[in-house]
Amino acid sequence: MSKSEGNSKNKCAIISSKLDTNEVIIDFLKKAMDKGIFDAVLMPLKVPAGDSFAYVLIKDKTLLKDGVPLSPIMSVQGAKAVSSVTRLGKAKMKIAAVMRPCEIRGTNELSKLGQTNLENITLISMDCPGVLPMSDFLIDPEKNIRIFNEAMQKGDDTIMRPVCQICDKSSMVAGDLHIGIRGAKKDTFFMISNSQKGNDVLDKLGIDLKGDINSWQAKVKNIADEKHKKREKHLKELKSKTGGLDNLADTFSQCINCHNCMRVCPVCYCRLCYFDSDKVKHPSEDYLKMAERKGSIRFLPDTILFQMGRMLHMSLSCVSCGACEDACPMSIPVAQIFSMIADETQGLFDYVSGRNIEEPIPLITYKEDELHDVEDAND
Amino acid sequence: MEMKIGVYICECGPNIADKVDIAKVINAVSSIDGVVVAERYKLLCSAEGKRFLKEEIKKHALTHLVVAACSPKQHEQTFMEVCEKAGINPYLFQLANIREQCAWITEDKDEATEKAIRLTRAAIKRVCHHSPLEKKELECNTDVLVIGGGIAGIETSLQLASPDRKIYLVEKSSSLGGLLTNFDKTFPSMQSGSKSIQEKIQTVNNNANIEVFTNSEVEEILGFFGNFEVKVKKRDEEQSTAEFNVGAVVLATGSTLFDPMQTPQYGYGDLDNIITSLEFENMNSSGKITLKNGKTPNSVAIIHCVGRDKTGYCSEICCMYSLKFVRYLKDKISNVKVSNFYSDLCIPGKTYQKFYDQTKGKHVDFIRSTDIKITKNGDKLNIEYKDENGSKNNLVVDMAILTPAMEPTSDTSRLTEVAGVSLGDGGFFAEEHQKLSPVSTTTEGVYIAGCAQGPKNISDTLDQANAVTGKILSSLIPGRKIEPEVKISQISESFCIGCKTCINVCSYGAITFDEARKISVVNEAICRGCGNCVAACPSGAATLKHFTFNQIYKELMEAVQ
Numbered sequence: 001m002s003k004s005e006g007n008s009k010n011k012c013a014i015i016s017s018k019l020d021t022n023e024v025i026i027d028f029l030k031k032a033m034d035k036g037i038f039d040a041v042l043m044p045l046k047v048p049a050g051d052s053f054a055y056v057l058i059k060d061k062t063l064l065k066d067g068v069p070l071s072p073i074m075s076v077q078g079a080k081a082v083s084s085v086t087r088l089g090k091a092k093m094k095i096a097a098v099m100r101p102c103e104i105r106g107t108n109e110l111s112k113l114g115q116t117n118l119e120n121i122t123l124i125s126m127d128c129p130g131v132l133p134m135s136d137f138l139i140d141p142e143k144n145i146r147i148f149n150e151a152m153q154k155g156d157d158t159i160m161r162p163v164c165q166i167c168d169k170s171s172m173v174a175g176d177l178h179i180g181i182r183g184a185k186k187d188t189f190f191m192i193s194n195s196q197k198g199n200d201v202l203d204k205l206g207i208d209l210k211g212d213i214n215s216w217q218a219k220v221k222n223i224a225d226e227k228h229k230k231r232e233k234h235l236k237e238l239k240s241k242t243g244g245l246d247n248l249a250d251t252f253s254q255c256i257n258c259h260n261c262m263r264v265c266p267v268c269y270c271r272l273c274y275f276d277s278d279k280v281k282h283p284s285e286d287y288l289k290m291a292e293r294k295g296s297i298r299f300l301p302d303t304i305l306f307q308m309g310r311m312l313h314m315s316l317s318c319v320s321c322g323a324c325e326d327a328c329p330m331s332i333p334v335a336q337i338f339s340m341i342a343d344e345t346q347g348l349f350d351y352v353s354g355r356n357i358e359e360p361i362p363l364i365t366y367k368e369d370e371l372h373d374v375e376d377a378n379d
Numbered sequence: 380m381e382m383k384i385g386v387y388i389c390e391c392g393p394n395i396a397d398k399v400d401i402a403k404v405i406n407a408v409s410s411i412d413g414v415v416v417a418e419r420y421k422l423l424c425s426a427e428g429k430r431f432l433k434e435e436i437k438k439h440a441l442t443h444l445v446v447a448a449c450s451p452k453q454h455e456q457t458f459m460e461v462c463e464k465a466g467i468n469p470y471l472f473q474l475a476n477i478r479e480q481c482a483w484i485t486e487d488k489d490e491a492t493e494k495a496i497r498l499t500r501a502a503i504k505r506v507c508h509h510s511p512l513e514k515k516e517l518e519c520n521t522d523v524l525v526i527g528g529g530i531a532g533i534e535t536s537l538q539l540a541s542p543d544r545k546i547y548l549v550e551k552s553s554s555l556g557g558l559l560t561n562f563d564k565t566f567p568s569m570q571s572g573s574k575s576i577q578e579k580i581q582t583v584n585n586n587a588n589i590e591v592f593t594n595s596e597v598e599e600i601l602g603f604f605g606n607f608e609v610k611v612k613k614r615d616e617e618q619s620t621a622e623f624n625v626g627a628v629v630l631a632t633g634s635t636l637f638d639p640m641q642t643p644q645y646g647y648g649d650l651d652n653i654i655t656s657l658e659f660e661n662m663n664s665s666g667k668i669t670l671k672n673g674k675t676p677n678s679v680a681i682i683h684c685v686g687r688d689k690t691g692y693c694s695e696i697c698c699m700y701s702l703k704f705v706r707y708l709k710d711k712i713s714n715v716k717v718s719n720f721y722s723d724l725c726i727p728g729k730t731y732q733k734f735y736d737q738t739k740g741k742h743v744d745f746i747r748s749t750d751i752k753i754t755k756n757g758d759k760l761n762i763e764y765k766d767e768n769g770s771k772n773n774l775v776v777d778m779a780i781l782t783p784a785m786e787p788t789s790d791t792s793r794l795t796e797v798a799g800v801s802l803g804d805g806g807f808f809a810e811e812h813q814k815l816s817p818v819s820t821t822t823e824g825v826y827i828a829g830c831a832q833g834p835k836n837i838s839d840t841l842d843q844a845n846a847v848t849g850k851i852l853s854s855l856i857p858g859r860k861i862e863p864e865v866k867i868s869q870i871s872e873s874f875c876i877g878c879k880t881c882i883n884v885c886s887y888g889a890i891t892f893d894e895a896r897k898i899s900v901v902n903e904a905i906c907r908g909c910g911n912c913v914a915a916c917p918s919g920a921a922t923l924k925h926f927t928f929n930q931i932y933k934e935l936m937e938a939v940q
Binding site: 087115293313361364 | 895919
């Protein structure tokens with residue numbers, strides 16, 4: 001099973017250009033802005049200090065040239081940026097949001113959860129080489145930008161984040177348009193449309209969707225299959241290391257309850273996290289009782305409860321973007337663990353988070369014919 | 380105000396006293412903060428017991444009451460009423476179940492006592508965090524929605540309609556009457572069918588207290604017994620919607636015939652002169668029974684149980700109307716030979732056997748058979764079958780009448796969603812209890828009459844219409860007050876993030892979305908306090924009154940400490 005390659009119904013155009021991927025995307029955006037197809041672009045930009053990247057809503061098209069669609073790090077998950085712009089209703093102008101596939105999938109999940117309105121948003125993705133671990137990057141940003149670009153050229157993912165190394169959805173087309181590099185001949189790019197909105201944009205730009213998508217699909221499948229194998233092996237090892245309450249407790253024993261993982265998670269959309277609320281704060285005598293019963297009690301409390309609670313809440317929508325792991329000051333492999341669990345919970349419902357914006361979230365859909373394993377277990 | 384909790388342990392005769400060391404329980408709970416009295420009593424649900432509790436509440440000026448006794452399902456209401464009479468809010472009460480959950484489930488008195496202590500302690504902790512809740516009263520709406528304008532719906536409407544009870548009769552087709560309009564006569568009286576229903580339709584149309592909607596479908600039913608909000612979509616030129624409130628709903632959507640095209644062995648649709656029972660009724664009503672070529676048939680086969688294997692149930696009425704068909708045939712073609720191919724004859728009751736005895740006779744055969752196959756034999760039909768001994772046989776006839784199984788109408792499953800009831804055997808509406816509550820459903824105030832509940836004859840259908848009438852007349856009384864659920868959900872405006880998950884899981888349609896504020900809002904008149912939204916809300920914005928996080932947490936913590 002590989003749901004990672006592009007939809008076979010996708011239409012594509014082949015664009016010839018001597019530019020690199022970042023430049024091709026920016027060139028495309030510029031032309032679209034010139035034609036008034038987009039009024040603004042939301043994409044990563046190098047910060048003025050030059051040592052990080054941030055999502056910026058660009059209204060002035062002369063600033064487009066500073067954009068870095070394939071930034072070496074994921075400082076903010078793009079879904080959160082799109083949600084910030086449209087949480088309170090549709091955008092009043094046409095915006096192109098340029099993001100990695102997992103960020104688009106996160107955006108789709110947020111759309112299903114009423115946290116963003118995509119009516120005037122065109123989601124544009126590209127084949128994703130992965131991103132660097134934030135902690136590695138920060139040691140020497142300038143050098144690491146160079147290293148990242150070289151690795152991207154070579155298709156080498158060994159310096160990327162662990163969760164990127166095992167990502168089998170790095171070319172998943174879940175938005176409106178997708179720029180494909182994989183399987184392309186020298187100086188050509190695939191421009192893939194995945195929706196009517198995507199078709200309309202290309203139509204207005206006079207780009208005909210008559211290209212042959214086969215070589216992209218073949219290459220993407222090849223990479224996805226390879227990554228999938230790697231993923232299965234890696235997650236199996238991870239499961240043996242973290243499975244069971246004792247192992248899980250050991251894994252999270254370094255947790256400092258900063259809740260950063262929750263704050264950066266695109267699908268942790270609650271206004272106030274339950275675990276930050278007063279509902280989990282108890283009078284001292286309760287803690288004393290617990291200490292009495294168990295001999296001692298760790299503070300801050302509820303570490304595992306927080307992780308499991310969060311997992312329970314969001315694993316069906318987890319897009320394995322890795323933001324949580326980047327944000328963890330204690331280097332706990334949170335993203336890998338959550339990604340592992342997400343595979344299993346989503347698999348139960350044959351659901352892939354964010355794959356398709358029309359696909360309803362399993363929690364709110366009732367099917368008579370599902371979860372028989374659970375029923376049988378109670379027989 | 381200082382909290383004064385009274386704890387009372389019921390002996391329940393020997394039920395609890397024999398298995399739980401009540402003295403130990405009293406000892407264990409007496410010193411808990413807030414408990415001012417802990418006592419035992421023989422039988423708290425008795426009249427004396429209730430009086431005792433009431434006096435105790437007054438004597439000790441109790442603010443909260445805990446009873447350790449039986450299941451809340453049995454006596455929670457009883458003790459809440461005692462609280463009310465004694466002047467404390469009934470929600471400042473908690474019942475610990477130390478009978479079903481302690482005394483009755485173990486032979487070990489120590490274990491039962493230990494658990495009884497934990498449950499009682501937990502109840503005391505919980506009650507400390509209870510809030511007084513105020514009951515509301517709502518005027519009961521006595522109007523009734525009847526869905527389906529066949530004989531069941533018509534009869535129910537006619538009996539219920541009165542100046543203080545308006546009936547909304549909704550029929551999806553263009554006219555009232557249902558299947559019965561097709562029947563020239565009805566068994567076993569052989570009195571007029573279509574004529575009698577036409578008279579009833581006339582009476583309905585003349586009744587000012589019945590509003591008839593034809594070409595209409597019920598789109599939405601929200602609310603509860605005594606207070607349903609209904610939306611009806613009219614399929615007239617402008618596609619309008621009617622909205623009204625009723626107190627009860629009657630599902631009388633009838634049944635339809637199994638499609639014999641699904642059983643190709645009978646040749647229906649392929650061969651001439653093979654017709655369904657309904658087509659035969661119409662042919663008979665037209666005055667002339669003929670073959671396709673206009674000639675009169677000399678021999679007719681009636682094939683019983685068509686589709687029974689597929690539906691898996693006996694349709695109850697086919698044997699009897701097949702006998703009626705024999706009468707139709709004999710009345711119109713005196714020398715016709717009729718052969719009934721049946722698998723089991725279903726002719727119960729005090730009149731049917733007589734009808735059968737009087738129908739069988741010369742040139743009327745009853746052949747018990749299986750594996751029927753109909754093929755062409757020149758102008759005629761060849762009925763191949765296996766007889767009772769398993770031997771292959773055949774019979775050549777001019778015409779074959781199929782009696783297809785009765786099936787639920789096509790919108791039955793949609794209506795289960797709309798009316799909040801379940802589907803039962805055969806895909807018909809499920810009754811609350813097959814024997815004890817055959818016309819009620821699991822949703823209070825929603826009833827079933829006639830074939831919508833399963834295949835049945837006209838008199839059984841009328842019996843059900845009468846039963847539904849009785850149910851409604853005895854409960855939806857003008858002037859009666861209904862109490863909407865008090866333990867309802869509430870959604871915090873400051874925590875709600877507007878993901879609408881709650882709206883999707885609400886079984887009662889009680890939550891709407893406020894587009895301006897981007898938050899979910901609970902309709903208090905419709906919410907039944909099931910707690911689905913509370914469980915589904917990721918933000919903890921939805922909470923259930925009387926089942927707040929804090930209440931449950933305190934109770935659990937105390938139980939497991």
